[in-house]
Amino acid sequence: MYRKQATRLLFLFALHAFPGYGVYTDRRLGLVQKGEPTSLVKQSLLKGVAILGIATFITKLLGAVYKIPYQNITGNQGLFVYQQVYPLYSTLLTLATAGVPIAISKLVSERLAEGDEYGAQRIFRISSFLLSSSGILFFFLVYFGAPWIATWMGSAKLLTLPIQAVSFALLVVPLMSVIRGFFQGHQNMIPTAVSQVVEQAVRVMTILILSWWLMKTGAGVVWAGTGAVFGAFTGAVAGLIILLFYWRQNRREWKKHSRIAKTTPSSFLDSTRKVIRTLFILAVPVCLGALVMPLFSLVDSFTVTNLLIVAGWKTEAAVDAKGIFDRGQPLIQFASFFATALSLSIVPAVAEARAKGDERGVVERSVLALRLTLLFGIPASLGLAVVAGATNIMLFRDDSGTSALAILAFTTLFSTLGLTSSGILQGLGQVGLPARNLLIGVGVKLFLNAWWVPTMDIDGAAWATVVGYAVASLLNLAALRGQIGSLFRLRGRGFSILGATVLMGLSARVVMGLVSVAVAGSLSLRLGMTLATLSAVLIGAVAYILALFRFGGLTQVELERVPKAGPELVRLLKRLRVLPS
Numbered sequence: 001m002y003r004k005q006a007t008r009l010l011f012l013f014a015l016h017a018f019p020g021y022g023v024y025t026d027r028r029l030g031l032v033q034k035g036e037p038t039s040l041v042k043q044s045l046l047k048g049v050a051i052l053g054i055a056t057f058i059t060k061l062l063g064a065v066y067k068i069p070y071q072n073i074t075g076n077q078g079l080f081v082y083q084q085v086y087p088l089y090s091t092l093l094t095l096a097t098a099g100v101p102i103a104i105s106k107l108v109s110e111r112l113a114e115g116d117e118y119g120a121q122r123i124f125r126i127s128s129f130l131l132s133s134s135g136i137l138f139f140f141l142v143y144f145g146a147p148w149i150a151t152w153m154g155s156a157k158l159l160t161l162p163i164q165a166v167s168f169a170l171l172v173v174p175l176m177s178v179i180r181g182f183f184q185g186h187q188n189m190i191p192t193a194v195s196q197v198v199e200q201a202v203r204v205m206t207i208l209i210l211s212w213w214l215m216k217t218g219a220g221v222v223w224a225g226t227g228a229v230f231g232a233f234t235g236a237v238a239g240l241i242i243l244l245f246y247w248r249q250n251r252r253e254w255k256k257h258s259r260i261a262k263t264t265p266s267s268f269l270d271s272t273r274k275v276i277r278t279l280f281i282l283a284v285p286v287c288l289g290a291l292v293m294p295l296f297s298l299v300d301s302f303t304v305t306n307l308l309i310v311a312g313w314k315t316e317a318a319v320d321a322k323g324i325f326d327r328g329q330p331l332i333q334f335a336s337f338f339a340t341a342l343s344l345s346i347v348p349a350v351a352e353a354r355a356k357g358d359e360r361g362v363v364e365r366s367v368l369a370l371r372l373t374l375l376f377g378i379p380a381s382l383g384l385a386v387v388a389g390a391t392n393i394m395l396f397r398d399d400s401g402t403s404a405l406a407i408l409a410f411t412t413l414f415s416t417l418g419l420t421s422s423g424i425l426q427g428l429g430q431v432g433l434p435a436r437n438l439l440i441g442v443g444v445k446l447f448l449n450a451w452w453v454p455t456m457d458i459d460g461a462a463w464a465t466v467v468g469y470a471v472a473s474l475l476n477l478a479a480l481r482g483q484i485g486s487l488f489r490l491r492g493r494g495f496s497i498l499g500a501t502v503l504m505g506l507s508a509r510v511v512m513g514l515v516s517v518a519v520a521g522s523l524s525l526r527l528g529m530t531l532a533t534l535s536a537v538l539i540g541a542v543a544y545i546l547a548l549f550r551f552g553g554l555t556q557v558e559l560e561r562v563p564k565a566g567p568e569l570v571r572l573l574k575r576l577r578v579l580p581s
Contacts, residue, residue, distance in 0.1 A: 055193035055194070055196045058200070059197060059199075060333075062201065063204075064330055064334045065330060065334065067079065067082070067330040068395045069208055072396070072397065073208070073212050074221050074224045074225065076319075076320045076323030076324050076400070078211065078215075078225055078228075078323070079323040079326050079327065080158070080305075080319050080322050080323035081221055081222065081224075081228075081229075082162075083297070083300075083301070083322075083329065084154070084155075084158075084159055084162075084301045084322070085159060085162045085163050085166055085225070085229050085301075086166070086232075086297075087297035087298040088142075088149065088163065088166075089167075089232055090298075092142065092170060093169075094287060094291045094294055095138070095287065095291065100127070100178060100181055100283050101178075101180045101181035101192075102181070103278075104123060104124070104127050104178060104181030104184075104185060104279070105184035105185040106185070106282060107275075108123055108124070108184075108185025108186065109186075111185075112185065112186065120182075122275075123275060124182045126272055126279075127279060128175060130279070131175060131177065131178050132175050135171055135172075135173065135174035135175070138167075139171050142163060142164075142167035142170065143164050143168075146159075146163040146164045146167070150163055152306075153301055153302055153306075154305030154306050154315070154318065154322075155319060157222070158222055158319065161222055161223070161226045162222070162225045162228075162229045165233075166233070169232035169235075173232075173236045176195070176239055176240045176243060179240075179243045179244075180195065180243065183246065186250075188246075188250075190246070191246035194242055195240075195243050198238050198239055198242050199235040199236060199239030201238075202231070202235045203231040203234065203235030204231070204235075206227070206228075206231030206234045206235065210224070210227030210228065210230065210231070211224040213227075214227050288432075291435075292435055292438035292441075295439075295442045296441075296442060296465065296468065297329070299449060300322075300461060303450065303453065303461075304318075304321075304325060304449065304453055307449065307450065307453040307454055308453065311453070311455075311457075322458070324401035327392065327396050328401075331395075331408075331409075332408055332409070332412055335380045335381070335409070335412040336411075336412050336415050336416050353365055354427060354428060354429075362484070363484045364561075367487065367488065368561055369420050370417070370420060370424070370477075370487050371488050371558075373417055373420040374413075374497075375497065375548065375553065375554055376416070377414075377416040377417060378413055378497070379500075379504050379540075379544050380412045381409050381411075381412040382501055382505050383505065383508055383537065384405075384412065385410065386509050386512070387533050387536050387537060388406040388409060389402045390512055390516070390529040390532050391405070391533050392405055393525060393529040394526060394530040397526060404458045405462075407463055408462045410466050411466050411469050414469035414470045417473040417476075417477065418434075418437075418438070418441075418469060418472050418473035418476055421434070421476035422437075422476055425476060425479060425480060428483055433479055434476055437471075437472045437473075437475035437476050440471060440472060440475060441468040441469060441470075442468060444464075444468045445467070448463070448467055448468070449461055452464055496551035496553040497548070497551075497553040499547065499551055500544050500551055500553050501544065504540045504541070504544035504547070505540070507540050507543040508536040508539065511532075511536045511539045511540070512533065515532040515535045515536070516528060516529070516532045519532070545573075549579065556570060556579055559573075
């Protein structure tokens with residue numbers, strides 16, 4: 001009984017904490033049955049979730065920053081090659097594997113709860129064959145279809161070889177996802193966490209080392225981009241090696257339990273067809289939800305360059321423009337990452353309150369999560385827009401596409417609100433609704449790209465991205481309002497937040513201007529803009545936090561309610577004398 005409760009709570013927290021795997025509700029997965037108790041048990045399970053959280057933090061951080069040095073190495077065309085191909089790989093990978101670790105871990109956990117190790121291993125064998133087969137199928141489709149796909153993306157000359165290179169990862173990643181799900185079903189999160197970090201680290205090292213070496217030897221941007229996307233394969237192999245190492249460590253114990261289980265009739269004698277059907281029932285909805293996010297980037301991969309060419313641009317100029325547009329993605333990722341880190345810590349708490357039947361707790365935690373997302377999303381968007389020009393020079397050596405970057409900055413607000421509202425909706429049992437709303441946003445993005453890119457070039461693509469995310473997040477918020485009532489409950493504090501934001505923007509702008517003038521002529525342009533950007537960000541952030549507490553936009557009591565992170569933040573702010581001791 002306790003093992004069942006522990007397993008259910010593990011999923012309740014883990015699935016809501018890691019949207020990269022897709023989020024599923026406790027009741028939809030059958031993890032919490034109606035009327036069953038859901039008190040916390042087994043500290044090791046929460047430790048496992050914490051381990052996965054740290055791994056996710058590291059991998060997302062690496063994923064947000066590596067494109068900056070890569071663009072510095074390969075230029076705009078090199079970034080174009082990478083950004084055209086990687087969304088395609090992400091989409092195919094989602095189709096092949098998303099939801100699989102969740103589905104497998106759920107089924108394995110159920111078997112183990114019944115003492116049926118043999119049934120758990122049978123699930124693993126069936127899943128391994130199914131996923132490996134799908135990976136091989138997608139590999140052949142992508143590898144041999146690369147010339148056609150590259151042509152549809154705007155340049156067969158630049159993209160055919162990189163598309164073929166990235167296809168090899170599809171041979172490895174599906175099996176890796178099965179093994180991760182099997183370990184998670186055993187309530188062992190360490191193999192998944194370690195393999196995630198190693199996979200991402202090796203991938204980033206491959207991207208930077210191969211692209212640098214290939215550009216230095218004169219191979220050109222096509223080969224540099226090919227080497228970069230090949231990092232998906234080297235990273236996957238490294239992650240698989242780590243998983244196999246842990247597998248070997250645990251194999252003896254599993255075999256012993258399996259021999260014991262074979263001496264008694266297995267309670268899991270369903271046909272292979274039924275096992276596969278169950279896996280699909282569990283995995284497909286999660287897959288559909290996870291598929292939507294890569295589609296935003298994939299829309300740009302297939303439309304921006306082609307639409308610019310149709311509008312009369314030469315191919316080389318269109319490719320360069322798309323590469324410049326792609327500069328915005330790592331900055332938006334970075335801004336969104338820190339803006340949502342605090343608010344997302346509340347989402348598992350929302351799911352926990354719902355499982356306990358604490359409706360008041362559900363509403364309070366949902367409102368706090370949304371309010372904090374708003375409080376951090378607004379200044380992150382405005383701040384990035386203010387320093388867009390200097391940041392562009394600091395990171396990418398020139399100010400090309402600064403207007404598009406400033407427009408894309410406002411994606412931060414809507415993407416963070418969308419992410420938080422999606423997690424809360426899923427915690428409330430609305431599993432498919434956020435995915436549907438995001439898909440509507442993708443449709444809006446596609447339509448607006450076709451309308452605006454020919455007339456506004458990459459600025460049009462940037463506006464289309466902002467509006468697409470805005471539509472998806474507003475649909476989420478409308479659905480939430482119907483369930484929890486008033487969403488942000490600022491109680492007249494709107495002007496306080498607006499005042500703090502304006503003060504932050506003005507402070508950042510003034511500091512950036514003063515520093516730029518002060519260092520003009522004494523430092524290189526890039527170094528001067530680096531100093532100006534960092535100074536503006538620091539002063540702007542301090543001004544915003546001070547004004548937010550001074551004007552009453554956020555109180556110490558509210559900050560302390562944030563699970564785990566809140567008390568630590570309060571102590572930090574008190575040490576910095578932002579809050580009174």
